[in-house]
Amino acid sequence: MHLISSDVIRGYNDTIILYMLLDNDSYGYEISKNIREFSDEKYIIKETTLYSAFNRLMKNGYIESFYKDETHGKRRTYYRITQAGKNYYKEKCTEWDITKQVINRFIKEEI
Amino acid sequence: MHLISSDVIRGYNDTIILYMLLDNDSYGYEISKNIREFSDEKYIIKETTLYSAFNRLMKNGYIESFYKDETHGKRRTYYRITQAGKNYYKEKCTEWDITKQVINRFIKEEI
DNA sequence: CTGTAGTACTTTATCTGTCGTAGTAATATC
DNA sequence: GATATTACTACGACAGATAAAGTACTACAG
Numbered sequence: 542m543h544l545i546s547s548d549v550i551r552g553y554n555d556t557i558i559l560y561m562l563l564d565n566d567s568y569g570y571e572i573s574k575n576i577r578e579f580s581d582e583k584y585i586i587k588e589t590t591l592y593s594a595f596n597r598l599m600k601n602g603y604i605e606s607f608y609k610d611e612t613h614g615k616r617r618t619y620y621r622i623t624q625a626g627k628n629y630y631k632e633k634c635t636e637w638d639i640t641k642q643v644i645n646r647f648i649k650e651e652i
Numbered sequence: 653m654h655l656i657s658s659d660v661i662r663g664y665n666d667t668i669i670l671y672m673l674l675d676n677d678s679y680g681y682e683i684s685k686n687i688r689e690f691s692d693e694k695y696i697i698k699e700t701t702l703y704s705a706f707n708r709l710m711k712n713g714y715i716e717s718f719y720k721d722e723t724h725g726k727r728r729t730y731y732r733i734t735q736a737g738k739n740y741y742k743e744k745c746t747e748w749d750i751t752k753q754v755i756n757r758f759i760k761e762e763i
Numbered sequence: 764c765t766g767t768a769g770t771a772c773t774t775t776a777t778c779t780g781t782c783g784t785a786g787t788a789a790t791a792t793c
Numbered sequence: 794g795a796t797a798t799t800a801c802t803a804c805g806a807c808a809g810a811t812a813a814a815g816t817a818c819t820a821c822a823g
Contacts, residue, residue, distance in 0.1 A: 547781060548809080549751045552659030553758070554780085560758040570800055580754045590781055592801070597780085615789045615800045634759050640660050641752060643691045647664070647671040648745050658810060659780080665809085681771050701810055703772070708809085726771045726818045 545584045554586065554594050555603070556633040562604060562622040563630070569595065569618065595620065603629050656695050663751075665697065665705050666714070667744040673715060673733040674741070680706065680729065706731065714740050 550557075561572045561579075569591055577585050595618075598604040603626030606618050622630075661668075672683045672690075680702055688696050706729075709715040714737030717729050733741075 545751055545754055546663065546747070549663035549747065550755070551662050551780065551809095552657060553755055557755075557758045560760070563760070568800080570798095579757055583750060583754050587782055588801080589783080589803095593780075593782095615787090617800065634761065636657065636660065637755065637759050639694060640656050643656060643694050644661070644664055644668075644748065646690055647668045648748050649671070649674070650745065662780095662809065679771080698811060699772080700774095700812080704809070704811090725769095726816090728771065 545580075547587075547590070550584060553633070553637070554590060555598060556630060556637070557584075557586075558591070558594055558598065559603060559622055559626055559630040559633075562620055562626070566607075566619050566621045568620065572620075598626065601629070602626070656691075658698075658701070661695060664744070664748070665701060666709060667741060667748070668695075668697075669702070669705055669709065670714060670733055670737055670741040670744075673731055673737070677718075677730050677732045679731065683731075709737065712736075712740070 557576060558572060561567060561575055567575070569588075573586055573588070573591055595604070595606075598620075599606065602623060604620045604622055606620050608616060609619055668687060669683060672678060672686055678686070680699075684697055684699070684702055706715070706717075709731075710717065713734060715731045715733055717731050719727060720730055
């Protein structure tokens with residue numbers, strides 16, 4: 542099994558997290574699990590990476606945090622994507638298209 | 653015109669440089685120009701990024717440097733790819749395939 | 764012969780994002 | 794009462810990218 546190195550995904554962690562919030566509000570642990578499943582176990586985001594990404598996304602106004610009344614377990618911080626976050630996500634999708642084209646130019650299937 | 657952000661390409665700078673050395677030995681300035689042209693001006697590698705990548709690639713044994721007898725201009729440092737460099741390049745090509753698939757999962761064309 | 768543009772680097776210092784390590788806090792299960 | 798799982802937080806280290814500045818050589822215009 543081939544895990545993806547972090548340097549490769551580096552520019553897309555924020556995008557991946559925003560994607561996870563497009564349809565549903567969620568919280569750290571759940572997002573982490575979903576990323577793992579959604580990538581067929583190929584990408585497992587580190588806890589610290591995830592939570593530092595939350596801080597960055599908050600600071601940029603791309604997500605907002607809130608609490609729900611919870612009866613059990615440690616209190617979760619939920620996140621919701623903002624309109625600015627959606628716009629940013631869209632931009633990154635466009636950029637990804639171009640990036641793919643560019644990097645593909647430097648890739649050979651057979652040497 | 654959409655330039656590519658550096659964080660995205662970050663994991664592939666070394667790969668791009670190695671690609672440029674697959675068929676011909678070359679030197680910094682030329683590689684820089686070639687990357688620019690080859691990407692249709694979409695990716696312009698920074699000087700310092702390029703030269704620090706050379707150092708890293710040298711340290712890892714992926715490239716070797718040498719001089720040619722030159723009659724004019726400042727002396728160029730030429731680079732040649734090693735077998736280890738070719739192997740590494742191949743690995744990165746495989747990895748790129750997987751990375752593309754994974755990131756694509758988190759990209760929506762229409763929201 | 765002076766200034767400017769272009770080639771071809773090098774050095775230094777700084778920033779950002781990732782990540783290892785460790786710790787806290789709550790619940791469930793055995 | 795110990796262990797596992799969930800759900801974070803704090804701290805410090807590191808790697809790669811980059812800004813800024815400087816060096817060195819050539820060509821060419823004014």
